[in-house]
Amino acid sequence: MIESIRKRFNEEFSQEKYQAFLKDIASDFDYAPTFRIAETPFFIPKNLQNQIFEGCNQVIDFIKRPDFKQLTQRSIELNTAVPNEDAHTQFLAIDFGICEENGHITPKLIEVQGFPSIFNFQFNLYRKIQKIYPFLKEMSPYPDGIDEEIYLKKLKEVIFGDFSPSEVVLLEIEPEKQNTKIDFYYARRDLGIPLVCVTEVIKEGKQLFYTNEAGEKTRIRRIYNRVIFDELDLRKDLKLQFSFEEKLDVEWAGHPNWYTRISKFILPYLKGPHFIETKLLSELESIPEDLENYVLKPLFSFSGAGVIFHVKKEDVEAVKDKDLYILQKKVHYAPVIQSPDGKVKVEVRILCLWPEKDESPTIVGNLVRLSRGEMIGVKFNKDKDWVGGSIGLFEK
Incomplete structure (x- = not known):
């Protein structure tokens, strides 16, 4: 959408550069992600950035309402309730479709999630893009006031709380089989956090443990939760020593109840120009x-x-x-990205972190998904190019 940057990127783009970019990502862990990584970032002009952030702030204002828990209690009653819920979510993912309305380009809120996204992969994705296209260093995936150092500091603050990395685990259902495992690999490398499957957790009384790489039983003080209950409910084959529904002596980085409270459940409450x-x-x-x-x-x-x-x-x-x-x-997604052979639609996910001591969430980054299909998503974009996951870059 920033014509001069788009023109230069498309002129410099080649299949050789794209393959080198993918190879660079795969070289970190000798593993190529199973989801498609798009050929291009999304270049976000100031006016669109301002609209997106305005929409984000309106969502955040709603989530900060004193009666928010009361308003969303029904969502907990309809799902699995997990004890030890904290005062507020620590992760926010706010999705906007870039749409056309009355002849104007405008962001429209598609979904909100009180759940972590691929924070570690996106951090590294930007670095990889800069290596292939150095001129893009004049743009940033971070809003004003945020840089790599602050991004990582906030992420560590949220994930680890007051504990050391050895006392915190990234918990998932068979993490080695997940589509997002590249994000887990970067989390383990960059944060030093162990990856633990739900079936590997040992329960003794109200305490949880895991076996570290040295074979030592280690206390789990805090869980960076990546478990989606939809998937867990379907996996009747899994044998767990603990239940999410029992009161355990453990803290949560991303308490499971926030996935339920901050979801499509809140969409009917949101009114305004950026909401559907x-x-x-x-x-x-x-x-x-x-x-x-x-x-x-x-x-x-x-x-x-x-x-x-x-x-x-x-x-x-x-x-x-x-x-x-x-x-x-x-809503009508606008094809706003010019590819070599046609235009592409896009959805922007704004990533926020909310450490327990902070009054409000902080917007720290983003991811984007590109589509030529009827909807955003893999099944609508099979066998197409210039689609898939990428990152949005803002004008500095």
């Missing part, structure tokens, strides 16, 4: 006649599971638990 008209099915007075202009989404799902894009009346009528689904007005 969203209604709970249970609060619909009548089914809209123009369903072709809506998307039907389950409140609690991960990675687009259960979303119906071409909604029919019978789809709405077939939903039994109407307080678990929303009907959301469609």
Whole structure:
């Protein structure tokens, strides 16, 4: 969208450079990520950046409301409740589609998650891009006041709290099999945090332990949680020594309840120019006649599971638990990135960190997803180029 930067990038781009870029990423751990990494960053002009941050601040203001927990308690009742919930989330991922409305480019909030994203991969992705395209050092994925040093400091503060890295684990379901394991590898390298599968956790009374690389049983004082309950509920084959629902002597970096509270559940509450008209099915007075202009989404799902894009009346009528689904007005993603052969749509995820002692979350970075398909996501972009995960770069 910044024409001069886009022109220079496209002129300098080549398949050889792109393959060298991918090879550089793969060389860190002798592992190539299983998700597609896009050919280009997204160059974000000041006016769009300001709109995105305005939308983020409005979301943050809502989450900081004194009655936020009361408003979202129903979401906990509908899901797994985990004890020892802290005062506020420590991670925020705020997703905006870059859309066209009345002839203008504008960001529209698609989703909010109180859950960690790929913070460590994005930190390293920017470094890799600069090596291939040095002129991009004049741009930054960090907002004003944030740099690499502050980014890592905030991340460590959130993940480790008052504990040493050996007392904190990154907890996941079979981390070696996850699509995002490149992020885990960078977390282990850059932060010194162990990767532990839920089946490897040892429980003694109310305390949890893991076995470190030296074979020593080590107390887990704090959990950097990457476990999604949707996946855990499906994995009946897994044998755990502990339950997330029991009161344990452990702290959370990313308490699981915030994944439930800060989710599509809050979208119907958000009103304003950067938000999309969203209604709970249970609060619909009548089914809209123009369903072709809506998307039907389950409140609690991960990675687009259960979303119906071409909604029919019978789809709405077939939903039994109407307080678990929303009907959301469609937005029109604008193809704003010029590729060598056509234009590409984009979604920007703003990454925020919120250490326990801070009054508010801090915007620290971003990731972007590029699409040529009907929707953002792998299944809509198979066999296409200039699509996939990347990073947004702001004008300095």
